[in-house]
Amino acid sequence: xxxxxxxxxxxxxxxxxxxxxxxxxxxxxxxxxxxxxxxxxxxxxxxxxxxxxxxxxxxxxxxxxxxxxxxxxxxxxxxxxxxxxxxxxxxxxxxxxxxxxxxxxxxxxxxxxxxxxxxxxxxxxxxxxxxxxxxxxxxxxxxxxxxxxxxxxxxxxxxxxxxxxxxxxxxxxxxxxxxxxxxxxxxxxxxxxxxxxxxxxxxxxxxxxxxxxxxxxxxxxxxxxxxxxxxxxxxxxxxxxxxxxxxxxxxxxxxxxxxxxxxxxxxxxxxxxxxxxxxxxxxxxxxxxxxxxxxxxxxxxxxxxxxxxxxxxxxxxxxxxxxxxxxxxxxxxxxxxxxxxxxxxxxxxxxxxxxxxxxxxxxxxxxxxxxxxxxxxxxxxxxxxxxxxxxxxxxxxxxxxxxxxxxxxxxxxx
Ligand SMILES: CC(C)(COP(=O)(O)OP(=O)(O)OC[C@H]1O[C@@H](n2cnc3c(N)ncnc32)[C@H](O)[C@@H]1OP(=O)(O)O)[C@@H](O)C(=O)NCCC(=O)NCCS
Numbered sequence: 001x002x003x004x005x006x007x008x009x010x011x012x013x014x015x016x017x018x019x020x021x022x023x024x025x026x027x028x029x030x031x032x033x034x035x036x037x038x039x040x041x042x043x044x045x046x047x048x049x050x051x052x053x054x055x056x057x058x059x060x061x062x063x064x065x066x067x068x069x070x071x072x073x074x075x076x077x078x079x080x081x082x083x084x085x086x087x088x089x090x091x092x093x094x095x096x097x098x099x100x101x102x103x104x105x106x107x108x109x110x111x112x113x114x115x116x117x118x119x120x121x122x123x124x125x126x127x128x129x130x131x132x133x134x135x136x137x138x139x140x141x142x143x144x145x146x147x148x149x150x151x152x153x154x155x156x157x158x159x160x161x162x163x164x165x166x167x168x169x170x171x172x173x174x175x176x177x178x179x180x181x182x183x184x185x186x187x188x189x190x191x192x193x194x195x196x197x198x199x200x201x202x203x204x205x206x207x208x209x210x211x212x213x214x215x216x217x218x219x220x221x222x223x224x225x226x227x228x229x230x231x232x233x234x235x236x237x238x239x240x241x242x243x244x245x246x247x248x249x250x251x252x253x254x255x256x257x258x259x260x261x262x263x264x265x266x267x268x269x270x271x272x273x274x275x276x277x278x279x280x281x282x283x284x285x286x287x288x289x290x291x292x293x294x295x296x297x298x299x300x301x302x303x304x305x306x307x308x309x310x311x312x313x314x315x316x317x318x319x320x321x322x323x324x325x326x327x328x329x330x331x332x333x334x335x336x337x338x339x340x341x342x343x344x345x346x347x348x349x350x351x352x353x354x355x356x357x358x359x360x361x362x363x364x365x366x367x368x369x370x371x372x373x374x375x376x377x378x379x380x381x382x383x384x385x386x387x388x389x390x391x392x393x394x395x396x397x398x399x400x401x402x403x404x405x406x407x408x409x410x411x412x413x414x
Contacts, residue, residue, distance in 0.1 A: 003059045003066065003102070005109045010049035017046035019063075024054050028068040031092025034207065044205065048196035055110060057093075057102045067093040067102035071110050076123060077190045079374050079404040080318025086114035086122040086308075087191065089414050107135055108333070111308065115335055120312035121372070123191075123305050125414060136331055137304035138369030140376070141189035141408035142280055144298030148273045151241075152293040153265040155258070162259055167214040167227070173198035175216050176227045176250070180411075183226075183250040187279060187409040188317075188373035189303045197412065201229055201248055212247060215263055217256045226256030230264065233274060241271030248411060249275065258287050277302075279409035303410040305369040308335045311352040313372065319344040319401045325394065328359035329368055336365040344401065360394035363387040374404025 011018040016039065017025060025045050029037060037045060052072035056065030070090035075082045088110060093102045114122055123140075126132055167175055173195065184190035193201070204212055212231040216224045226249075233245035244264065251257035261284055264273045280299055285291035307313045310329065324343040331337040341355040361378070363371075367386045370376045378398040381387040389395050 001059050001061070003057050005105050006056055006058050006065075007109075008054045008056065010046055010052060010054055012043070012046050015043050017042050021046050021049070021054070023064040024056055024068055027056070027065045027094065028070075028090045028092050031068065031094060044199075044203075048194075048200055048205070050196055051194070053110070053113075055106050057097075057105060066097045067091075067106055069106040069110055071114075072194070073117075073119065074123075074191045074194075076121070076188075077184050077186075078188050078317040078372070079402075079406075081316055083121055083313060083316035084119050085191070086110070086117075086119045087414055088122060088124040091124075103131075104135075111135070111306070111333070111335070115308050118309070118312070120309040120316060121305055121307055121369075123189075123303055123410075125302060125410070126304055129301060132304050132306075133366045134332075135306065136333055136336065136365035136369065137306040138366035138371070139301050139303075140305040140370050140373045141187075141303035141410050142299040142375070143277050143302040143409065144280055144296050144300065146275045146278045146282060146284060147295045147297075148261070148265060148284065149293045149295075150265045150267070150270050150273060152290060154289040154293075155262055155265075155287055156289055157258060157287070160259060160262055161255060162220065162225075163218050163222075164259070164263055165216050165218065165224075167216055169199075169202045169214075172202045172214045175224050176214070176229075179216070179224060179227055179252055180250045182252045184411070186406045187411070188375070188404050188406060189305070189408040189410045191410060191412055191414075193412060197414075204231065204247075215260070217251075217259045217263075219253070219255065225253045226251035226260050228260045228264065230273070236269045236271075239271070242269050243272045243274060244270055246273060246275035250411065254283070257283065261287060277411065277413065279407055279411070281407040281409075303373075303408070305372055306335075307365060307368050307372060310336050310338065310340050310368075311354075314340070314342055314352040315350055317350075317372070318347065319350055320403055320405075321400050322347065323397055323401055325361070325397055325401065326355055326357045326359045327368070327398075328362040329365055330363070331365035333365075336368060342401070358390065360391040361387055361389055361398055371398070371402050373408040374402050375408035378402065
Protein backbone atom coordinates (compact mmCIF):
# COMPACT_ATOMS: atom_id res chain seq x y z
CA UNK A 1 0.00 0.00 0.00
CA UNK A 2 1.37 3.42 -0.88
CA UNK A 3 0.99 6.36 1.44
CA UNK A 4 1.60 10.09 1.51
CA UNK A 5 1.93 12.85 4.06
CA UNK A 6 -0.80 15.49 3.73
CA UNK A 7 -1.15 18.75 5.60
CA UNK A 8 -4.49 20.18 6.59
CA UNK A 9 -5.72 23.21 8.44
CA UNK A 10 -8.20 22.30 11.18
CA UNK A 11 -11.61 23.67 10.20
CA UNK A 12 -14.98 24.11 11.87
CA UNK A 13 -18.18 24.41 9.86
CA UNK A 14 -21.21 25.60 11.88
CA UNK A 15 -19.54 24.61 15.14
CA UNK A 16 -18.58 21.09 14.03
CA UNK A 17 -15.24 19.92 12.57
CA UNK A 18 -15.25 19.41 8.82
CA UNK A 19 -14.91 15.83 7.54
CA UNK A 20 -11.10 15.85 7.24
CA UNK A 21 -10.61 17.37 10.69
CA UNK A 22 -13.07 14.87 12.19
CA UNK A 23 -11.33 11.79 10.74
CA UNK A 24 -7.97 13.20 11.83
CA UNK A 25 -9.21 13.68 15.42
CA UNK A 26 -10.67 10.15 15.57
CA UNK A 27 -7.42 8.65 14.27
CA UNK A 28 -5.33 10.58 16.79
CA UNK A 29 -7.60 9.65 19.72
CA UNK A 30 -7.52 5.97 18.73
CA UNK A 31 -3.70 5.93 18.55
CA UNK A 32 -3.58 7.24 22.13
CA UNK A 33 -6.18 4.70 23.32
CA UNK A 34 -8.51 7.61 24.08
CA UNK A 35 -12.31 7.61 24.25
CA UNK A 36 -14.33 7.91 21.06
CA UNK A 37 -15.35 11.58 21.20
CA UNK A 38 -19.02 12.57 20.79
CA UNK A 39 -20.15 15.57 18.70
CA UNK A 40 -19.68 18.08 21.51
CA UNK A 41 -16.19 16.83 22.34
CA UNK A 42 -15.26 16.78 18.65
CA UNK A 43 -16.23 20.44 18.41
CA UNK A 44 -14.20 21.29 21.54
CA UNK A 45 -11.11 19.48 20.26
CA UNK A 46 -11.38 21.01 16.80
CA UNK A 47 -11.77 24.50 18.29
CA UNK A 48 -8.67 23.92 20.43
CA UNK A 49 -6.67 23.32 17.22
CA UNK A 50 -7.47 26.76 15.77
CA UNK A 51 -4.43 28.20 14.00
CA UNK A 52 -2.44 24.97 14.33
CA UNK A 53 -1.06 22.64 11.65
CA UNK A 54 -2.34 19.10 11.26
CA UNK A 55 -0.45 16.44 9.36
CA UNK A 56 -1.62 12.97 8.48
CA UNK A 57 -0.29 9.96 6.65
CA UNK A 58 -2.96 8.74 4.23
CA UNK A 59 -3.11 5.53 2.28
CA UNK A 60 -4.47 5.93 -1.20
CA UNK A 61 -7.59 3.84 -0.55
CA UNK A 62 -8.46 5.38 2.83
CA UNK A 63 -9.78 8.85 3.74
CA UNK A 64 -8.87 8.38 7.39
CA UNK A 65 -5.23 9.01 8.31
CA UNK A 66 -3.14 6.10 9.60
CA UNK A 67 -0.78 8.48 11.42
CA UNK A 68 -1.13 12.00 12.84
CA UNK A 69 1.00 14.94 13.99
CA UNK A 70 -0.01 18.41 15.14
CA UNK A 71 2.19 21.47 15.54
CA UNK A 72 1.93 25.19 16.18
CA UNK A 73 4.09 28.26 16.70
CA UNK A 74 4.76 29.29 20.26
CA UNK A 75 7.02 31.59 22.27
CA UNK A 76 9.34 29.75 24.63
CA UNK A 77 11.20 31.30 27.54
CA UNK A 78 15.00 30.96 27.33
CA UNK A 79 17.59 32.36 29.76
CA UNK A 80 17.31 36.14 29.43
CA UNK A 81 14.66 36.17 26.71
CA UNK A 82 12.47 34.03 24.52
CA UNK A 83 12.68 32.11 21.26
CA UNK A 84 10.11 31.15 18.62
CA UNK A 85 9.46 27.42 18.80
CA UNK A 86 7.67 24.77 16.78
CA UNK A 87 5.59 22.92 19.41
CA UNK A 88 4.80 19.37 18.33
CA UNK A 89 2.15 17.03 19.72
CA UNK A 90 -0.44 14.33 18.84
CA UNK A 91 2.07 12.01 17.13
CA UNK A 92 0.14 8.77 16.82
CA UNK A 93 0.24 5.81 14.45
CA UNK A 94 -2.56 3.29 13.87
CA UNK A 95 -1.84 0.06 15.76
CA UNK A 96 -1.67 -1.91 12.49
CA UNK A 97 0.80 0.49 10.87
CA UNK A 98 3.58 0.87 13.41
CA UNK A 99 7.30 0.50 12.66
CA UNK A 100 6.97 1.33 8.98
CA UNK A 101 8.50 4.78 9.20
CA UNK A 102 5.28 6.83 9.53
CA UNK A 103 6.34 8.75 12.65
CA UNK A 104 9.62 9.50 10.89
CA UNK A 105 7.86 10.72 7.73
CA UNK A 106 5.60 13.09 9.69
CA UNK A 107 8.31 14.49 11.93
CA UNK A 108 10.81 15.03 9.12
CA UNK A 109 8.12 16.88 7.15
CA UNK A 110 7.15 19.06 10.10
CA UNK A 111 10.73 19.95 11.00
CA UNK A 112 11.51 20.80 7.37
CA UNK A 113 8.60 23.25 7.34
CA UNK A 114 9.77 24.80 10.64
CA UNK A 115 13.24 25.28 9.11
CA UNK A 116 11.74 26.91 6.01
CA UNK A 117 9.75 29.22 8.30
CA UNK A 118 12.95 30.20 10.14
CA UNK A 119 11.83 28.74 13.49
CA UNK A 120 15.01 28.27 15.57
CA UNK A 121 13.90 25.36 17.79
CA UNK A 122 11.30 22.58 18.03
CA UNK A 123 9.91 21.13 21.26
CA UNK A 124 7.79 18.19 22.31
CA UNK A 125 6.90 15.99 25.24
CA UNK A 126 7.09 12.24 24.87
CA UNK A 127 5.19 9.17 26.00
CA UNK A 128 8.44 7.19 25.88
CA UNK A 129 12.04 8.02 26.75
CA UNK A 130 13.87 6.56 23.78
CA UNK A 131 11.90 7.89 20.82
CA UNK A 132 13.16 11.31 19.84
CA UNK A 133 16.91 11.51 20.34
CA UNK A 134 17.37 9.93 16.92
CA UNK A 135 15.61 13.01 15.52
CA UNK A 136 17.97 15.42 17.29
CA UNK A 137 15.77 16.16 20.35
CA UNK A 138 17.57 16.35 23.69
CA UNK A 139 15.97 16.13 27.12
CA UNK A 140 15.96 19.71 28.39
CA UNK A 141 13.44 20.06 31.25
CA UNK A 142 12.01 17.85 33.97
CA UNK A 143 8.99 17.74 36.21
CA UNK A 144 8.22 16.06 39.51
CA UNK A 145 5.14 15.29 41.53
CA UNK A 146 4.36 16.84 44.92
CA UNK A 147 1.86 15.64 47.49
CA UNK A 148 0.85 17.85 50.40
CA UNK A 149 -0.60 16.21 53.50
CA UNK A 150 -2.98 19.04 54.34
CA UNK A 151 -3.65 17.79 57.87
CA UNK A 152 0.08 17.95 58.73
CA UNK A 153 0.77 21.24 56.94
CA UNK A 154 1.45 24.25 59.19
CA UNK A 155 2.61 27.44 57.55
CA UNK A 156 5.54 29.32 59.13
CA UNK A 157 3.82 32.54 58.26
CA UNK A 158 0.61 32.09 60.18
CA UNK A 159 -1.49 35.01 58.98
CA UNK A 160 -3.06 34.92 55.53
CA UNK A 161 -2.67 38.03 53.40
CA UNK A 162 -4.32 39.44 50.26
CA UNK A 163 -7.60 38.27 48.83
CA UNK A 164 -8.70 35.05 47.13
CA UNK A 165 -11.35 35.04 44.44
CA UNK A 166 -13.06 32.13 42.66
CA UNK A 167 -12.99 32.59 38.89
CA UNK A 168 -15.75 31.27 36.68
CA UNK A 169 -14.77 29.67 33.34
CA UNK A 170 -15.66 32.75 31.30
CA UNK A 171 -13.63 35.08 33.52
CA UNK A 172 -10.68 32.72 33.96
CA UNK A 173 -8.41 33.35 30.96
CA UNK A 174 -8.50 37.18 31.13
CA UNK A 175 -7.22 37.04 34.73
CA UNK A 176 -4.93 34.00 34.43
CA UNK A 177 -3.38 34.91 31.04
CA UNK A 178 -1.34 37.93 32.18
CA UNK A 179 -0.27 36.06 35.35
CA UNK A 180 1.01 33.06 33.40
CA UNK A 181 2.74 35.37 30.95
CA UNK A 182 4.71 36.96 33.81
CA UNK A 183 5.28 33.74 35.76
CA UNK A 184 6.63 31.79 32.79
CA UNK A 185 9.62 34.18 32.46
CA UNK A 186 11.18 32.53 35.50
CA UNK A 187 11.46 29.09 33.91
CA UNK A 188 13.34 28.47 30.65
CA UNK A 189 11.26 26.04 28.60
CA UNK A 190 7.93 27.56 29.61
CA UNK A 191 5.56 28.50 26.81
CA UNK A 192 2.68 30.82 26.23
CA UNK A 193 -0.79 29.28 26.20
CA UNK A 194 -3.18 29.63 23.29
CA UNK A 195 -6.80 30.72 23.94
CA UNK A 196 -8.17 27.15 23.40
CA UNK A 197 -5.62 25.73 25.81
CA UNK A 198 -7.00 28.05 28.52
CA UNK A 199 -10.44 26.62 27.80
CA UNK A 200 -9.12 23.04 28.08
CA UNK A 201 -7.34 23.90 31.35
CA UNK A 202 -10.47 25.20 33.04
CA UNK A 203 -12.88 22.58 31.62
CA UNK A 204 -10.59 19.54 31.67
CA UNK A 205 -11.00 19.07 27.92
CA UNK A 206 -12.12 15.68 26.63
CA UNK A 207 -10.02 13.48 28.87
CA UNK A 208 -11.32 14.71 32.22
CA UNK A 209 -14.86 15.98 32.65
CA UNK A 210 -14.78 16.25 36.47
CA UNK A 211 -15.41 19.81 37.69
CA UNK A 212 -12.47 22.14 38.16
CA UNK A 213 -12.11 25.21 40.34
CA UNK A 214 -9.97 28.23 39.61
CA UNK A 215 -8.88 30.64 42.34
CA UNK A 216 -6.88 33.82 41.89
CA UNK A 217 -5.00 35.66 44.60
CA UNK A 218 -4.67 39.46 44.60
CA UNK A 219 -2.39 41.62 46.73
CA UNK A 220 -3.49 44.55 48.92
CA UNK A 221 -3.71 46.82 45.86
CA UNK A 222 -6.13 44.35 44.23
CA UNK A 223 -3.68 43.26 41.54
CA UNK A 224 -4.00 39.53 40.73
CA UNK A 225 -0.58 37.91 41.22
CA UNK A 226 -1.26 34.16 41.07
CA UNK A 227 -3.85 31.51 40.29
CA UNK A 228 -4.43 27.83 40.85
CA UNK A 229 -6.68 25.38 38.98
CA UNK A 230 -7.63 22.21 40.83
CA UNK A 231 -10.19 19.43 40.89
CA UNK A 232 -11.14 16.39 42.92
CA UNK A 233 -8.96 13.38 42.06
CA UNK A 234 -10.56 11.10 44.65
CA UNK A 235 -13.72 11.93 46.53
CA UNK A 236 -14.09 11.82 50.32
CA UNK A 237 -17.09 9.44 50.17
CA UNK A 238 -15.06 6.29 50.71
CA UNK A 239 -12.29 7.46 53.02
CA UNK A 240 -13.67 10.62 54.61
CA UNK A 241 -10.80 12.56 53.11
CA UNK A 242 -10.65 13.73 49.50
CA UNK A 243 -7.55 14.04 47.32
CA UNK A 244 -7.28 17.11 45.13
CA UNK A 245 -5.25 17.37 41.95
CA UNK A 246 -3.62 20.67 40.99
CA UNK A 247 -3.81 21.17 37.23
CA UNK A 248 -1.89 24.41 37.12
CA UNK A 249 -0.45 26.84 39.63
CA UNK A 250 1.28 30.02 38.55
CA UNK A 251 2.51 32.64 40.98
CA UNK A 252 4.40 35.82 40.17
CA UNK A 253 5.32 36.66 43.79
CA UNK A 254 6.37 34.61 46.84
CA UNK A 255 3.28 35.89 48.66
CA UNK A 256 0.85 34.70 46.00
CA UNK A 257 2.55 31.29 45.91
CA UNK A 258 2.24 30.93 49.69
CA UNK A 259 -1.38 32.05 49.84
CA UNK A 260 -2.49 29.76 47.02
CA UNK A 261 -0.95 26.78 48.81
CA UNK A 262 -2.48 27.95 52.08
CA UNK A 263 -5.86 27.96 50.34
CA UNK A 264 -5.35 24.39 49.07
CA UNK A 265 -4.19 23.23 52.49
CA UNK A 266 -7.19 24.76 54.26
CA UNK A 267 -10.03 23.17 52.29
CA UNK A 268 -12.58 21.17 54.23
CA UNK A 269 -12.97 17.43 53.47
CA UNK A 270 -9.50 17.31 51.87
CA UNK A 271 -6.59 15.22 53.16
CA UNK A 272 -4.11 15.45 50.29
CA UNK A 273 -3.29 17.78 47.44
CA UNK A 274 -1.21 16.36 44.61
CA UNK A 275 0.49 18.16 41.76
CA UNK A 276 1.78 15.80 39.09
CA UNK A 277 3.54 18.47 37.07
CA UNK A 278 5.50 20.63 39.50
CA UNK A 279 8.89 22.18 38.75
CA UNK A 280 12.06 20.83 40.36
CA UNK A 281 12.47 23.97 42.47
CA UNK A 282 9.09 24.33 44.20
CA UNK A 283 9.53 26.28 47.45
CA UNK A 284 6.49 24.60 49.08
CA UNK A 285 8.38 22.49 51.69
CA UNK A 286 10.22 25.63 52.86
CA UNK A 287 6.94 27.37 53.64
CA UNK A 288 6.02 24.77 56.26
CA UNK A 289 7.14 24.12 59.81
CA UNK A 290 7.58 20.42 58.91
CA UNK A 291 8.88 19.68 55.42
CA UNK A 292 7.67 16.08 55.78
CA UNK A 293 4.15 17.31 55.10
CA UNK A 294 5.30 17.33 51.47
CA UNK A 295 6.40 14.20 49.64
CA UNK A 296 7.64 14.14 46.09
CA UNK A 297 8.12 11.74 43.20
CA UNK A 298 10.25 11.93 40.08
CA UNK A 299 11.94 13.70 38.45
CA UNK A 300 10.43 12.66 35.12
CA UNK A 301 11.41 13.86 31.70
CA UNK A 302 9.16 16.64 30.42
CA UNK A 303 10.47 18.76 27.58
CA UNK A 304 12.55 17.58 24.63
CA UNK A 305 14.20 20.28 22.61
CA UNK A 306 15.68 20.32 19.12
CA UNK A 307 17.86 23.12 17.77
CA UNK A 308 17.05 23.76 14.12
CA UNK A 309 19.02 26.97 13.57
CA UNK A 310 22.13 27.26 15.74
CA UNK A 311 22.89 31.00 15.28
CA UNK A 312 19.24 32.00 15.84
CA UNK A 313 18.73 29.67 18.82
CA UNK A 314 21.98 30.47 20.63
CA UNK A 315 21.58 34.15 19.73
CA UNK A 316 18.12 34.27 21.37
CA UNK A 317 19.37 33.55 24.88
CA UNK A 318 21.68 35.48 27.19
CA UNK A 319 24.85 34.24 28.88
CA UNK A 320 26.06 35.14 32.38
CA UNK A 321 29.80 35.33 31.51
CA UNK A 322 31.90 36.58 28.62
CA UNK A 323 33.82 33.99 26.64
CA UNK A 324 34.36 32.73 23.13
CA UNK A 325 33.94 29.03 22.57
CA UNK A 326 33.79 26.89 19.44
CA UNK A 327 31.26 24.06 19.25
CA UNK A 328 31.20 21.35 16.60
CA UNK A 329 27.72 19.88 16.22
CA UNK A 330 26.87 16.64 14.41
CA UNK A 331 23.36 16.32 13.08
CA UNK A 332 22.29 13.43 10.84
CA UNK A 333 19.48 15.66 9.54
CA UNK A 334 21.97 18.52 9.03
CA UNK A 335 19.84 21.32 10.56
CA UNK A 336 22.35 22.07 13.33
CA UNK A 337 25.48 20.62 11.70
CA UNK A 338 28.64 22.69 11.65
CA UNK A 339 31.34 24.37 13.62
CA UNK A 340 29.99 27.39 15.50
CA UNK A 341 31.77 30.14 17.44
CA UNK A 342 29.73 31.52 20.33
CA UNK A 343 31.13 34.88 21.40
CA UNK A 344 29.48 36.54 24.41
CA UNK A 345 31.82 39.52 24.68
CA UNK A 346 28.78 41.69 23.97
CA UNK A 347 26.39 40.33 26.58
CA UNK A 348 23.37 42.02 25.05
CA UNK A 349 23.92 40.61 21.57
CA UNK A 350 25.88 37.35 21.63
CA UNK A 351 27.49 36.57 18.28
CA UNK A 352 27.10 33.09 16.82
CA UNK A 353 28.95 32.49 13.56
CA UNK A 354 30.09 29.57 11.45
CA UNK A 355 33.85 29.13 11.82
CA UNK A 356 36.77 27.06 10.61
CA UNK A 357 38.51 27.41 14.00
CA UNK A 358 39.43 24.27 15.93
CA UNK A 359 36.48 23.24 18.11
CA UNK A 360 36.69 23.36 21.91
CA UNK A 361 33.81 20.91 22.31
CA UNK A 362 32.02 18.45 20.07
CA UNK A 363 28.52 16.96 20.50
CA UNK A 364 25.46 15.83 18.61
CA UNK A 365 22.31 17.89 18.06
CA UNK A 366 20.44 16.12 20.88
CA UNK A 367 23.18 17.03 23.39
CA UNK A 368 23.01 20.65 22.23
CA UNK A 369 19.23 20.55 22.77
CA UNK A 370 19.81 19.31 26.32
CA UNK A 371 22.30 22.09 27.07
CA UNK A 372 20.32 24.91 25.51
CA UNK A 373 18.05 25.87 28.43
CA UNK A 374 20.81 25.47 31.00
CA UNK A 375 19.29 22.47 32.80
CA UNK A 376 22.14 20.04 32.13
CA UNK A 377 25.76 20.44 33.15
CA UNK A 378 28.00 19.85 30.10
CA UNK A 379 30.59 18.25 32.41
CA UNK A 380 28.03 15.53 33.17
CA UNK A 381 27.48 14.99 29.45
CA UNK A 382 31.27 14.80 29.01
CA UNK A 383 31.50 12.15 31.73
CA UNK A 384 28.76 10.22 29.94
CA UNK A 385 30.64 10.40 26.65
CA UNK A 386 27.93 12.57 25.11
CA UNK A 387 30.23 15.56 24.66
CA UNK A 388 33.95 15.61 23.79
CA UNK A 389 36.35 18.22 25.13
CA UNK A 390 39.10 19.26 22.72
CA UNK A 391 40.59 22.01 24.85
CA UNK A 392 41.31 21.62 28.57
CA UNK A 393 38.40 22.77 30.77
CA UNK A 394 36.10 23.43 27.79
CA UNK A 395 33.11 21.65 29.36
CA UNK A 396 33.52 23.79 32.50
CA UNK A 397 33.61 26.97 30.38
CA UNK A 398 30.47 25.79 28.62
CA UNK A 399 28.82 25.13 32.00
CA UNK A 400 29.49 28.70 33.11
CA UNK A 401 28.28 30.11 29.79
CA UNK A 402 25.04 28.11 29.62
CA UNK A 403 24.11 28.41 33.32
CA UNK A 404 20.50 29.64 33.58
CA UNK A 405 19.00 31.97 36.19
CA UNK A 406 15.98 29.65 36.65
CA UNK A 407 15.28 25.93 36.60
CA UNK A 408 13.96 24.73 33.22
CA UNK A 409 10.32 23.69 33.40
CA UNK A 410 7.34 23.54 31.12
CA UNK A 411 4.12 23.90 33.06
CA UNK A 412 1.90 23.18 30.06
CA UNK A 413 0.99 19.65 29.13
CA UNK A 414 1.11 19.48 25.36
C1 LIG B 1 5.47 5.73 19.07
C2 LIG B 1 4.88 5.69 17.68
C3 LIG B 1 4.43 7.11 17.30
C4 LIG B 1 5.98 5.23 16.72
O1 LIG B 1 5.50 5.33 15.40
P1 LIG B 1 6.11 4.43 14.23
O2 LIG B 1 5.48 4.89 12.95
O3 LIG B 1 6.01 3.02 14.59
O4 LIG B 1 7.64 4.86 14.24
P2 LIG B 1 8.64 4.73 13.00
O5 LIG B 1 8.37 3.43 12.29
O6 LIG B 1 8.61 5.96 12.16
O7 LIG B 1 10.02 4.64 13.76
C5 LIG B 1 10.94 5.70 13.77
C6 LIG B 1 12.10 5.25 14.63
O8 LIG B 1 11.67 5.19 15.99
C7 LIG B 1 11.88 3.87 16.51
N1 LIG B 1 10.76 3.56 17.38
C8 LIG B 1 9.47 3.54 17.04
N2 LIG B 1 8.72 3.25 18.11
C9 LIG B 1 9.57 3.07 19.15
C10 LIG B 1 9.39 2.78 20.52
N3 LIG B 1 8.17 2.58 21.03
N4 LIG B 1 10.48 2.71 21.29
C11 LIG B 1 11.71 2.93 20.77
N5 LIG B 1 11.94 3.22 19.47
C12 LIG B 1 10.88 3.29 18.67
C13 LIG B 1 11.94 2.97 15.31
O9 LIG B 1 12.67 1.81 15.58
C14 LIG B 1 12.62 3.87 14.29
O10 LIG B 1 14.01 3.91 14.56
P3 LIG B 1 15.11 4.05 13.41
O11 LIG B 1 14.52 5.02 12.41
O12 LIG B 1 16.29 4.59 14.13
O13 LIG B 1 15.25 2.70 12.85
C15 LIG B 1 3.66 4.72 17.60
O14 LIG B 1 4.07 3.46 18.03
C16 LIG B 1 2.44 5.17 18.40
O15 LIG B 1 1.54 5.81 17.86
N6 LIG B 1 2.39 4.86 19.72
C17 LIG B 1 1.22 5.20 20.56
C18 LIG B 1 1.06 6.71 20.75
C19 LIG B 1 2.36 7.33 21.23
O16 LIG B 1 2.92 6.92 22.23
N7 LIG B 1 2.82 8.36 20.50
C20 LIG B 1 4.05 9.07 20.81
C21 LIG B 1 3.69 10.37 21.37
S1 LIG B 1 5.07 11.24 22.02
